[in-house]
Amino acid sequence: MVCGSRLVQRRVVGEYRRVVPTPPADWYPDPQQPARLRYWDGAQWTGYLVDPDKPGVVRYEQPPWAPSARGINVPLSIAVTSAF
Secondary structure (H helix, E strand, O other): OEEOOEEOEEEEOOEEEEOOOOOOOEEEEOOOOOOOEEEEOOOOEEEEEEOOOOOOOEEEOOOOOOOOOOOOOOOHHHHHHHOO
16 A cells, blocks of 8 residues: 555565555656657556657557457357357
8 A cells, every 4th residue: 555655565365565556647658669758547558649759749549559449359150159
């Protein structure tokens, strides 16, 4: 548990685990291309980017690690036969 600026340990099933706070929401170097900035929302990386040659322009790009909007790529025959 984080109390103020101190890091506190808590007991979990007979052992102690250190709780590490996440960085606050802000612009940070992109993990894929550090020359540009990517927005961290406090929990995960977003698709919002700022390129170094256009510092005042925010654009959106689907993060490469995000799931595809098309859904699960499983052949229908496998899904149907596995259900029975």
